[in-house]
Amino acid sequence: MATTKKKFASQADEALLERLRVVAREEGRHFQAILEDAMRLYLENRDSQTPRASVMANFRASVERNRQLGKLLAK
Secondary structure, rough: OOOOOOOOOOOOOHHHHHHHHHHHHHHOOHHHHHHHHHHHHHHHHHOOOOOOOOHHHHHHHHHHHHHHHHHHOOO
């Protein structure tokens, strides 16, 4: 499936851009491909920051089980 590319302009730290260019040269890839990978990875990591529902359920259950201990420790 072909994707549509959209040009955009932005600014970034010069050293950061140079590091990306070096990676692109070392890997024999286009700078654009490296930048897209970096953006994709950022978004995937950002999306995965939300705890899973089962983790939150266990956390809430633990807090409830230890509520009395929490009150005692707070004194």
